Amino acid sequence: MYELAFCYPFNSRYFWDGRKTPLNKHWLCIELLNINDFYSHDFDPPYSNYCHSENISNSSIVRFPQLVEIYYIDNTMLCVIKTFWIKIFQRKYKNYYNKKMKYYKNVKNIISRSVYGKWV
Numbered sequence: 001m002y003e004l005a006f007c008y009p010f011n012s013r014y015f016w017d018g019r020k021t022p023l024n025k026h027w028l029c030i031e032l033l034n035i036n037d038f039y040s041h042d043f044d045p046p047y048s049n050y051c052h053s054e055n056i057s058n059s060s061i062v063r064f065p066q067l068v069e070i071y072y073i074d075n076t077m078l079c080v081i082k083t084f085w086i087k088i089f090q091r092k093y094k095n096y097y098n099k100k101m102k103y104y105k106n107v108k109n110i111i112s113r114s115v116y117g118k119w120v
Contacts, residue, residue: 004033
């Protein structure tokens with residue numbers, strides 16, 4: 001089942017003592033959101049509570065809630081981000097729409113439509 005959550009790439013330097021663990025290649029689920037919090041916009045990503053180091057750059061933090069699938073390894077809540085596919089679809093459709101608009105705005109096509117009509 002998919003849920004909304006804030007997530008961060010697990011790195012043992014920030015969340016643990018720096019040892020290499022098998023969790024380093026996974027996404028850590030920091031906070032789950034319920035429907036009421038999401039629609040009321042009463043959520044704020046609490047990253048400072050979970051990080052032991054101030055070296056986390058703001059660019060690497062996922063600031064928006066993601067659509068995720070939750071799973072557990074060693075009592076640690078991890079997740080797989082599913083929003084990735086939505087972003088790919090949006091990018092593909094945006095490119096398709098832009099090409100279509102360029103075709104309709106082409107001067108030759110505008111003149112052809114004005115002379116012969118739309119259905120020729």
